[in-house]
Amino acid sequence: DTGVSQNPRHKITKRGQNVTFRCDPISEHNRLYWYRQTLGQGPEFLTYFQNEAQLEKSRLLSDRFSAERPKGSFSTLEIQRTEQGDSAMYLCASRRVGTGGNSPLHFGNGTRLTVT
Amino acid sequence: DQQVKQNSPSLSVQEGRISILNCDYTNSMFDYFLWYKKYPAEGPTFLISISSIKDKNEDGRFTVFLNKSAKHLSLHIVPSQPGDSAVYFCAASVYGGSQGNLIFGKGTKLSVKP
Numbered sequence: 001d002t003g004v005s006q007n008p009r010h011k012i013t014k015r016g017q018n019v020t021f022r023c024d025p026i027s028e029h030n031r032l033y034w035y036r037q038t039l040g041q042g043p044e045f046l047t048y049f050q051n052e053a054q055l056e057k058s059r060l061l062s063d064r065f066s067a068e069r070p071k072g073s074f075s076t077l078e079i080q081r082t083e084q085g086d087s088a089m090y091l092c093a094s095r096r097v098g099t100g101g102n103s104p105l106h107f108g109n110g111t112r113l114t115v116t
Numbered sequence: 117d118q119q120v121k122q123n124s125p126s127l128s129v130q131e132g133r134i135s136i137l138n139c140d141y142t143n144s145m146f147d148y149f150l151w152y153k154k155y156p157a158e159g160p161t162f163l164i165s166i167s168s169i170k171d172k173n174e175d176g177r178f179t180v181f182l183n184k185s186a187k188h189l190s191l192h193i194v195p196s197q198p199g200d201s202a203v204y205f206c207a208a209s210v211y212g213g214s215q216g217n218l219i220f221g222k223g224t225k226l227s228v229k230p
Contacts, residue, residue, distance in 0.1 A: 042220025107159030
């Protein structure tokens, strides 16, 4: 178990630029989640995947946000035309769900985005 | 409107004593509750969970109590240790947590003093 890996750890960008974050889940986990955490708040659910299928995306904050998990392994979260309000910690989590039982969410250490 | 509320932003406890962290929820559909611990610059780490069919779950020094009628849960840490100093998040979900889209509270920062 090497843990959930997120890259980059920090990203500073100018308003209006596009950014993309990557998440590598724990290898045997079939579900992958994206959360956002702003200062003084708890993590806020954005979207999740079962293998390569995106099962819930209504909580994505706007149409500027999109996520993919093309081969059911790593995932990317893209924010287009970034705004200062997008500055936050973006957390990825994964878990195993299936007949063998469900594991709790395992979170990565996050990508901290700062939009100037 | 916050569906999961942690009304104490911070708590300070002496080493060896009991820490009690509280959490209230408003959505009666929640049926699975979890506590996560978060150190600075790290992601949240799962601590303990409880299903709504139970009123208590224990794991070592950590015990979670659920009072469904009051829509209240609490995390007890006994004895508290300096390494327990972290932010603790209460989280809840529906469908027994099978979907994994958790609703988190704002967190309580616990400081355990030696």
